[in-house]
Amino acid sequence: MLAARRRHVGSTTGTVGTRRTGSARRTRGTWPHAVTAVTGVVLLAGLVTACAVLPVAAPSHRPSPSPTPVVLNGPKPTSFAFLRAPRNAVRGDGLIASQRTLVTHLDVPWGVAFLPDGSALVTERAKRRILRVGPRRTASGELTVTPLTSVEGVYSNNEGGLLGIAASPRFARDKTVFVYYTTKVDNRIARMRLVGPRPRPEAIVTGIPLAGVHNGGRLAFGPDGYLYASTGDASRAGASQDVRNLGGKILRMTTDGKPPPGNPFPGSLVWSYGHRNPEGMAWDASGRMYVAEIGEAMWDELNLVLPGRNYGWPKVQGMGRMAGMTNPVAVWRPEVGVTDGIAIIGHAAIITCLRGQRIYLVDLGRPIDFASTRIVGTGTGEASIRWRPAAGVLGRPLAALVGKYGRLRAAVVAPDGSVWLTTSNRDGRNQPVAEDDRIIRLTLRPAAMPGATGGSGVTPGPTAGPTRGPARSPLPSPMHSPMPSPMQSPTVR
Incomplete structure (x- = not known):
């Protein structure tokens, strides 16, 4: 293993355990506002058996204010150094067809929601702004940012x-968006009509637990037409197991913030519980819901979420065998993770990582057998990764874009079938470069495997109202065949 020096960004030491949020580990019940600068960082590049060094320095001061957003018309070199991948590493970069920087000079772009005309609404976490990107172009052909x-x-x-933003399924008619944000007393969900000079938020859900960390915050309309929200445990782990508490949950609601028909707990918004800090949500073409979740010091998780299920936190981290708990479908170490966003194209799940500064490509093409408890794993220590073939994961998740753009946060499928990724390098946990933060447009290649067919799968957008069946993808999947396996003989546990 290559020699490396270790750095934990924004970490402190204490006598009572540690809890990790974002890219840092912290003493329970506290948060370090001063960042300790130490040299080096250990990140796993190949996800097999070797380590490499990514030279990212911790900031000794707050990043300078970002200038006016600029949209670029073509690919842009990055100032982040690539990790030196070992020869035997299997990476997912070969499955990426194109990558292009669309927007620069943003300030922690957190949520992205597309509108019927192809433009996107983007939230900036600290500046409290909603930006519109496109669809108009300048004389030079670039997208506009307003x-x-x-x-x-x-x-x-x-x-x-x-934090999160979602456009009404009837936006063309009602001009309404939904936002998730923090106040001084709680986290809440509000709707806003984007008309007039100063639209005002109208709260539809209040009382979601508040803290400096673990606020959750993603919003999305599901294929059933209802609004879903991810909430964090707000550093109070016990809240996750209490279905009367809105913290550490996936919530499902009407556009008035009321429990819709079919929720598992009568009169409750709670759809699933036992989560720590879920921040990514997406559905596949069969209507199955997947959630990316930031774990503590042991594992980050990809969960297949079903109504009424208990996903274990804080009783279980990662894979376990505790009665009544639902296991994730895949887990990896926080050193290469801090899993945040998720987008699904055909059978391919694209999962962003903050601390790990990468994406994972997960092939969800296997039929699901919920009765099986088989767990497959490879690697040791920070290289450990586990998945459940019977839960639909076809092979080991593959890393790509390692270290190229820094911390990656949101992942959203665009109307043209591409995926937009946002960076989060101005959040105080990385040293931003001049262009940060940015939006990157990503496309995947069709699988170049025997028997595979071409095409780009597009996950359908939300419907105008509740539907009687799962959403269907109108185009072929870009990953009909298994992605290459990095290990011939995985360990079975």
């Missing part, structure tokens, strides 16, 4: 601020 409004009442406290 600040729309600042959301009143938002309180930016470390991981809190203006």
Whole structure:
């Protein structure tokens, strides 16, 4: 193994255990506002047996204010150094067809929601702004970026601020968006009509637990037409197991913030519980819901979420065999993770990582057998990764874009079938470069395997109302065949 020096960004030491949030580990019940600068960082590049060094220095001060957003018309070199991958590493970069920087000079772009005309609404966490990207172009052919409004009442406290955003399925008619944000007393969900000079948020759900960390915050409309929200445990782990508490949950609601028919707990918004800090949500073409979740010091998780299920936190981290708990479908170490966003194209799940500064490509093409408890794993220590073939994961998740763009946060499928990724290098946990933060447009190659067919799968957008069946993908999947396996003989546990 290559020699390396270790650095934990924004970490402190204490006598009572540690808890990790974002890219750092911290003493329970506290958060370090001063960042300790130490040299080096250990990140896993190949996800097999070797380590490499990514030279990212910890900031000794807050990043300088970002200038006016700029949209670029073509690929842009990055200032982040690539990791030196060992020869025997299997990476997913070969499955990426194109990558292109669309927007630069943003300030922690957190949520992305596409509108019917192809433009996107983007939230900036600390600046409390909603931006509109496109669809118009300048004379040079570049997309335009327009600040729309600042959301009143938002309180930016470390991981809190203006977080998720989702456009109404009837946006062309009602001009309504939904936002998740932090106030001084709670996290809440509000709807806003984007009309007039100063749209005002109208709260539809209040009382979601608040803390400096673990606020959750993702919003998305499911294929059933209802609004889903991810909430964090707000550093109070016991809240996750209490179905009367809105913390550490996936919530499902109407556009009025009420429990819709079919929720598993009568009169409750709770769809699933036992989560720590889920921040990514997506559905596949069969209507199955997947959630990317930031774990503590042991494992980050990809969960297949079913109504009424208990996903274990804080009783179980990662894979376990405790009665009544639902295992993740894949887990990896926080050193190469801090899993945040997820987008699904055909059978391919694209999962972003903050601390790991990469994406994972997970092939979800295997039929699901919920009765099986088989767990497959490879690697040791920071190289450990586990998955459940019977839960639909076809092979070991593959890393790509390692270290290229820094911390990666949101992942959202665009109307053209590409995926937009946002960086999070101005959040105080990395040293930003001049272009940060940015939005990257990513496309995947069709699988070049025997028997595979071409095409780009597109996950359908939300429907205008509840549907009677799962959403269907109108185009072929870009990953009909298994992705290459990095190990011939995985360990079975």
